């Protein structure tokens with residue numbers, strides 16, 4: 001992938017996978033280009049917990065997790081259904097509040113942030129991709145993609161140009177004026193990925209992005225994630241699909257709300273995993 005999504009690779013290499021989850025520096029903000037000033041991780045959590053219910057009905061969906069995701073890292077979070085993957089993603093992206101613990105997004109602490117400030121930070125720094133796409137049915141592909149930029153105050157002309165550019169990058173230049181109902185599942189998810197990139201987010205968070213797709217569409221989406229990873233986009237993908245691991249730098253396996261394994265992966269440009277180290 002080329003253009004605005006391409007980040008400074010030297011900086012990524014410096015930060016990729018080298019920082020302890022106990023790092024103490026937190027800069028106040030991300031840069032306009034979506035990069036974190038001062039070398040903070042793009043995402044960080046300490047002692048992060050989210051519980052539901054109480055007494056015999058208590059569920060520890062996320063249970064005292066520590067995590068640092070450096071800018072430029074592509075992280076896959078795997079594990080069986082119900083182990084806490086989606087809850088973790090929602091906590092990291094500020095869609096849910098933790099029961100305990102701290103979360104930093106783009107160097108800013110979000111677990112204590114007001115709803116209003118959090119909504120603004122989310123809009124400016126996070127692109128979400130969901131299993132069910134969540135496109136607006138009555139808007140065309142290009143309108144879906146440009147909406148986030150318009151809401152962020154971009155001019156209509158600039159938002160439209162960027163949306164068309166992103167649709168081109170996801171291979172859908174010819175479908176810009178189609179409604180989602182005219183698109184296949186894979187094409188809808190590619191529109192959703194283009195939408196997630198609309199505001200040049202520091203981090204893309206994807207929740208089972210291939211969960212509703214057939215094999216061919218899954219491969220299209222995997223290829224896009226591979227391009228994003230190569231371009232240095234910080235990515236966290238939660239999934240059941242082991243093929244996602246082939247486009248990740250790092251894979252965490254969750255069990256019962258906690259991390260059971262945390263591995264560095266060495267992926268080739270074609271996505272074939274050929275080595276790993278702890």
Ligand code: ADP
Nearest residue numbers: 052059060061080081082083084085086087088
């Ligand atoms: P995964 O994404 O790995 O399938 P989830 O994060 O969705 O797991 O869920 C983790 C655990 O938290 C599960 O036991 C689930 O039933 C429970 N859970 C998730 N959301 C809620 C909720 N809103 N109320 C009660 N329990 C919940």
